[in-house]
Amino acid sequence: MDKLTNSPAEILKTVVIKPIEQECLDRVFNYLITKDPKKDKDHLQFISIMDLANTLIFLGLKPTRNQIKLMIWEVDDDLDGFVSRDEFMTMYKRCISDKTDLEPRGLFNLVQFLMYDKTFKGRVTVEETLQILFVRYGRDRLDDEIKAIFGDEEKNPDGSDKEIRFGEYVEKINLRALLMQQDYLRKKLEAIKAPVNEDSD
Numbered sequence: 001m002d003k004l005t006n007s008p009a010e011i012l013k014t015v016v017i018k019p020i021e022q023e024c025l026d027r028v029f030n031y032l033i034t035k036d037p038k039k040d041k042d043h044l045q046f047i048s049i050m051d052l053a054n055t056l057i058f059l060g061l062k063p064t065r066n067q068i069k070l071m072i073w074e075v076d077d078d079l080d081g082f083v084s085r086d087e088f089m090t091m092y093k094r095c096i097s098d099k100t101d102l103e104p105r106g107l108f109n110l111v112q113f114l115m116y117d118k119t120f121k122g123r124v125t126v127e128e129t130l131q132i133l134f135v136r137y138g139r140d141r142l143d144d145e146i147k148a149i150f151g152d153e154e155k156n157p158d159g160s161d162k163e164i165r166f167g168e169y170v171e172k173i174n175l176r177a178l179l180m181q182q183d184y185l186r187k188k189l190e191a192i193k194a195p196v197n198e199d200s201d
Helices: 009-012 017-032 048-058 065-073 083-098 106-116 126-150 166-191
Strands: 124-127 163-165
Touching: 009 083, 017 048, 017 083, 017 106, 048 065, 048 106, 065 106, 065 163, 083 106, 083 124, 106 126, 124 126, 126 166, 163 166
Parallel strands: none
Antiparallel strands: 124 163
């Protein structure tokens, strides 16, 4: 019974989405499903390959079809080639509850950026990230999270707000995730390392 209680599905049921997060997630999902004008009528409420392709192109990237198919495959639990609202929410819950940074984050990184970018202009400032970061991490971790995204300086030399585009955001987030994965795996290896038996010889 304990195993069932602690199964991934059961754990996800305990993940709390704050109202402001849900509001942002609904806005992003409703935005993404409108980016493929040729989508068939049966999938108008789903995120398609072309929805993601057109969004990423707007954000300044040149993704390959295989890269986008991978983004969808990582979260497409029913393997229909689309992302439903339920799969979208499950993906978000998996990523925000993942303490190892080993959960696939291709779509999550895009969604997170668009949650910050409320007007979908393709760039975000420190101020635009504050609300979501504070809700998720609290005051104690807020400065560290901002630094991970924007670096040491929150303003440009002329005093204007520093902006970051999606490509730069992904580079910084992926680098941070890599370092956290390495740290997690190092600790796991240390934990399972067999103790040296000094009397073995």
